[in-house]
Amino acid sequence: MSQELRRPRYEMVDVQPGFVIIEKEMYSQAARAYFSAEPAPPKEPYREGSQVWSFWEMAQSVRFAVKDTESGEVTRFDELLGLVFYGAADPASDLYQIGDLAQESKVSIYVAVTYEAPDGSRLNIAMDKIRLLNRFFNERLRSRDKKILILPDLFGLYRELTYGQIMLDFGLVSMEGAASQQGESA
Amino acid sequence: MKLQEIADKLELTGLTPVFDKDVSGVYISDMVSDVIANAKAGNLLVTVQVHANVLAAANLVDVAAIILAQGKQPAEDIVRMAAKHEIAIFTTALNRWQVATKLYEIGLR
Numbered sequence: 001m002s003q004e005l006r007r008p009r010y011e012m013v014d015v016q017p018g019f020v021i022i023e024k025e026m027y028s029q030a031a032r033a034y035f036s037a038e039p040a041p042p043k044e045p046y047r048e049g050s051q052v053w054s055f056w057e058m059a060q061s062v063r064f065a066v067k068d069t070e071s072g073e074v075t076r077f078d079e080l081l082g083l084v085f086y087g088a089a090d091p092a093s094d095l096y097q098i099g100d101l102a103q104e105s106k107v108s109i110y111v112a113v114t115y116e117a118p119d120g121s122r123l124n125i126a127m128d129k130i131r132l133l134n135r136f137f138n139e140r141l142r143s144r145d146k147k148i149l150i151l152p153d154l155f156g157l158y159r160e161l162t163y164g165q166i167m168l169d170f171g172l173v174s175m176e177g178a179a180s181q182q183g184e185s186a
Numbered sequence: 187m188k189l190q191e192i193a194d195k196l197e198l199t200g201l202t203p204v205f206d207k208d209v210s211g212v213y214i215s216d217m218v219s220d221v222i223a224n225a226k227a228g229n230l231l232v233t234v235q236v237h238a239n240v241l242a243a244a245n246l247v248d249v250a251a252i253i254l255a256q257g258k259q260p261a262e263d264i265v266r267m268a269a270k271h272e273i274a275i276f277t278t279a280l281n282r283w284q285v286a287t288k289l290y291e292i293g294l295r
Contacts, residue, residue, distance in 0.1 A: 012223060015223050017219075060217060060219060061219045062219045062220075062222075062223050064223065083242075083246070085238070085239070085241075085242030085245070085246075087238065087241070087242065087267045088238050088239065088242060103270060103271070108245055108246070108271065110242075110246065137246060137247075140226070140227050140247070140248070141227055141248045142210075142227040142228045142248055143207070143227075143248050143272065146248060148246060167218045167219070167222070167239045167242055167243055167246075168218065168219070168239075169217045169218050169219050169220075
């Protein structure tokens with residue numbers, strides 16, 4: 001099975017290592033996450049209006065951009081918290097069942113989950129950026145007939161997810177237990 | 187180099203069927219984000235990480251197979267999921283350095 005070797009059109013650039021910091025609000029126990037590129041992530045509690053937010057958990061991650069080498073355009077994905085593989089979802093969930101069906105056609109489904117805005121709402125990720133992510137990952141596949149389909153979180157999946165289901169590096173050996181709580185922001 | 191040839195030469199224990207794939211290189215990492223950012227399609231992924239998210243990352247970048255070093259054993263559901271996505275999983279008692287040197291010795295670069 002010979003593979004055509006050609007330069008990919010899309011490249012991952014400006015890969016910035018850092019930490020996904022998950023913090024909890026003292027009174028409501030709401031959780032939210034943000035990216036920190038600081039070498040020593042901040043852990044001090046702070047006040048935001050009547051709320052007090054404090055460090056809860058962190059995971060290593062990266063922030064990146066994708067460059068279109070034909071146009072030179074660079075698109076940043078700072079709003080992207082991570083991807084959720086359908087296989088990491090509850091087998092009874094819509095995502096798992098759709099993903100399981102799609103996999104029969106060699107389509108692997110992932111969902112792009114974004115960070116929360118300061119007001120607790122989810123940041124939006126534009127459909128054009130979702131399309132770009134799909135083009136980026138699909139053009140480097142080698143397995144015959146295989147496809148990746150990254151979807152936006154159209155179903156509010158984030159309300160049901162744990163941070164541990166998102167592709168983040170909570171630990172080198174196991175993240176079980178470290179991030180098993182709900183990732184709700186409101 | 188074919189996956190089966192590598193499995194035979196390193197005496198790896200297969201947990202899944204060995205799929206007919208060409209291996210084009212090796213990437214060693216225990217970090218999901220690192221695999222997504224730096225591993226390439228057709229690479230062998232050598233790791234001690236057995237969490238499902240490693241399989242998710244391996245599938246996303248289309249690695250040829252996963253070698254779990256130091257005798258690490260994934261859960262049954264992860265093995266089933268890997269087989270469904272035609273990503274072979276092998277285990278070996280060798281550590282990552284030993285796996286790397288053996289892969290180099292058999293000609294993988």
